[in-house]
Amino acid sequence: MMNARVLLVDxxxxxxxxxxxxxxxxxxxxIPATSAEEALQRIATERFDAVVMDFMMPGVDGLDxxxxxxxxxxxxxxxxxxxxxxxxxxxxxxxLGALDFMEKPADIDKLIAKIKAAKA
Amino acid sequence: MDVTVxxxxxxxxxxxxxxxxxxxxxxxxxxxLAIINxxxxxxxxxxxxxxxxxxxxxxxxxxIAQVVKKNVRRADQLVRHxxxxxxxxxVASRELDLADTIRFAVIxxxxxxxxxxxxxxxxCGEGVMVETGPLGLLQLLWGLFSAAVAGTADExxxxxxxxxxxxxxxxxxxxxxxxxxxxxxDALFELARSLGGELKQSAAEGITLNLPLKGTGGSPx
Numbered sequence: 001m002m003n004a005r006v007l008l009v010d011x012x013x014x015x016x017x018x019x020x021x022x023x024x025x026x027x028x029x030x031i032p033a034t035s036a037e038e039a040l041q042r043i044a045t046e047r048f049d050a051v052v053m054d055f056m057m058p059g060v061d062g063l064d065x066x067x068x069x070x071x072x073x074x075x076x077x078x079x080x081x082x083x084x085x086x087x088x089x090x091x092x093x094x095x096l097g098a099l100d101f102m103e104k105p106a107d108i109d110k111l112i113a114k115i116k117a118a119k120a
Numbered sequence: 121m122d123v124t125v126x127x128x129x130x131x132x133x134x135x136x137x138x139x140x141x142x143x144x145x146x147x148x149x150x151x152x153l154a155i156i157n158x159x160x161x162x163x164x165x166x167x168x169x170x171x172x173x174x175x176x177x178x179x180x181x182x183x184i185a186q187v188v189k190k191n192v193r194r195a196d197q198l199v200r201h202x203x204x205x206x207x208x209x210x211v212a213s214r215e216l217d218l219a220d221t222i223r224f225a226v227i228x229x230x231x232x233x234x235x236x237x238x239x240x241x242x243x244c245g246e247g248v249m250v251e252t253g254p255l256g257l258l259q260l261l262w263g264l265f266s267a268a269v270a271g272t273a274d275e276x277x278x279x280x281x282x283x284x285x286x287x288x289x290x291x292x293x294x295x296x297x298x299x300x301x302x303x304x305x306d307a308l309f310e311l312a313r314s315l316g317g318e319l320k321q322s323a324a325e326g327i328t329l330n331l332p333l334k335g336t337g338g339s340p341x
Contacts, residue, residue, distance in 0.1 A: 083150030
């Protein structure tokens with residue numbers, strides 16, 4: 001068990017629920033959030049080892065959210081998930097401080113390994 | 121502008137539109153696949169636990185199957201939309217039901233609207249028929265929706281269609297929006313003309329697209 005505390009952000013409730021359950025089964029404490037706004041509120045008051053966030057959610061630009069998260073908490077490890085993103089967007093996200101960019105459907109064991117590496 | 125250069129610019133805009141629609145739909149399909157993938161993974165996790173002696177809850181399995189089925193249906197619908205969209209380029213011109221075309225254009229644009237926190241609502245009179253280019257009309261509607269969404273802070277943008285004064289008329293407006301009308305590019309006016317239509321805009325009325333009704337011929341201009 002690694003005891004990492006992760007904020008999981010995705011606007012798809014079906015994805016959020018099952019992903020949280022699978023991550024919890026692998027020893028991660030998951031706090032779910034369904035919007036970027038909720039994620040920003042959470043990180044203002046709570047401590048997380050990492051944020052795993054869908055890059056494209058309704059009402060927000062993924063890069064803007066990433067920028068705000070890093071402004072508020074520069075030390076935060078952020079892993080982005082996306083159905084698809086251009087190489088340009090991925091590079092920009094990494095430049096803004098994202099730890100990694102994973103394409104959906106993601107391999108949960110690779111995701112857990114990245115979280116573990118972020119916590120180490 | 122040189123005719124060849126203008127054609128090339130139009131083709132480039134058409135390619136960009138097709139690419140944007142394909143990107144949006146494929147992104148949605150990937151979201152469905154991700155949910156199906158995670159539920160398959162969860163079944164694997166539960167099966168693994170069952171080999172270690174933990175019982176598998178039938179109700180939990182039923183719920184997993186339900187979510188998978190739901191997302192298979194959703195992905196299937198998205199592929200249907202993609203296929204329908206692909207066939208809009210089959211012919212240069214054909215008879216189109218305006219209400220059906222608008223509703224389909226709204227479906228295609230839905231995710232783009234959501235990204236900016238907007239929602240398109242439709243109120244379309246039935247049985248209004250036009251004869252024009254299907255792909256071009258979808259491209260024009262996409263461009264008009266983009267302009268309307270960008271030009272308002274309102275959450276809702278209304279798209280209405282009707283037959284009026286011997287024309288097929290599409291009106292796009294954010295009801296609570298005041299002041300300057302949305303900024304429309306010259307390319308949209310040109311595209312409307314190439315479809316036999318005419319584009320107008322005003323602060324009070326929003327965007328209006330007039331198209332000739334099928335069988336009436338001529339230009340509304």
